[in-house]
Amino acid sequence: MYSFRGQCDEEGNGLNTATTNREPGSGEGSPHHAPRQQTFLMPPWEEPRAASLSQVQRLDTSIMTSQDILAYGLMYVGFGRERQNVCEKTSVDRFKAHYGPDPWTVKDLMTDLINEFPSTCFKELLMGLNWLKLYDVEAVLAGRWGYSEVTCREKCRATVRHIQSFKEKMIRFDPSLFRSEETHIISVDCVNFITEEFRLNPSTEYFDHKSHSCGLKYQFAISIWRDHCVSINGPYPAGKYHDKALFCGAETMDESSDRWDRSALYFQIPDGKKAIGDSAYEGAPEKVTVKREGHPPNVFEFLDRAQNRQESYHSRLENYNILTHRFRHGKSTQDKMNLHKMAVEAVAVIVEYDMRYHPLFEVF
The missing domain is CATH 3.30.420 (Nucleotidyltransferase; domain 5)
Incomplete structure (x- = not known):
């Protein structure tokens, strides 16, 4: 079941936060827990036009799954619904090629970030991971994510600093x-x-x-x-x-x-x-x-x-x-x-x- 809570504005606001209280690093699974074998089903979305990627609907993060992260993450980098009609391994490989970790790792990270920083936005988290993984210049980020170059720089650095803050713990x-x-x-x-x-x-x-x-x-x-x-x-x-x-x-x-x-x-x-x-x-x-x-x-x-x-x-x-x-x-x-x-x-x-x-x- 999917729960939508409206659309984010151009700056990516509107992401609802989870209510759990946990220390960073206490996400899904134990340190030696292997990811469950699961079939990634497509969520019931309305695929947006390329010009309106910044208006993608957001899932309520309290029930957002790694399936949702995979599907929406791929959509942000150009793999729409029809192009995601492939085997799970191909989809996960495409996700990792753009963001670094796999969707279940991002799920754990996102949950802890939202608990520590309630204003965390799913889109901005993905953009920050995309910047770390591919290290594109700001003009490329601006075209992909729908922000200005200055906004991309500010949001990427803010997201990465939030991730960095978990280092001490x-x-x-x-x-x-x-x-x-x-x-x-x-x-x-x-x-x-x-x-x-x-x-x-x-x-x-x-x-x-x-x-x-x-x-x-x-x-x-x-x-x-x-x-x-x-x-x-x-x-x-x-x-x-x-x-x-x-x-x-x-x-x-x-x-x-x-x-x-x-x-x-x-x-x-x-x-x-x-x-x-x-x-x-x-x-x-x-x-x-x-x-x-x-x-x-x-x-x-x-x-x-x-x-x-x-x-x-x-x-x-x-x-x-x-x-x-x-x-x-x-x-x-x-x-x-x-x-x-x-x-x-x-x-x-x-x-x-x-x-x-x-x-x-x-x-x-």
């Missing part, structure tokens, strides 16, 4: 999450993302040796035994800090340990516990285990799988064009870094929701 290092029998609790690695030049602050510190261009560096830590990111540290100029220096909270590894930042990941790992890292983290055996010649085959395989799992997480981040294309926003150095951090943390939150249905790796 969902992505945090909590030693109580790890079992006492676990010795290796996290894997850690750094990722560089390319950006446009910092023209108001030109410096070789931003040089990324991997892409041979300008970039920013982030450090990610992933729980080994759960599908959960526990720490994001950044952004930093891509060429200024070594991976191990970020892990230890140092400017350089020549710096005395007395001057290391005590909030760094090195000091958050409890005594007796360890991370798994690549060769860049060599030299801190009390906190990080790296692969070495002479390890027994089973140990080598375990370390290798943990690092591959970390790379799998990175690939999910890089599935969003805003992180793989050259980041172009920001009027000043700090503004550019703040906006890039907004994008990275928002994508990480979306991936966190998505890992409930799509684990990073098979169980060890």
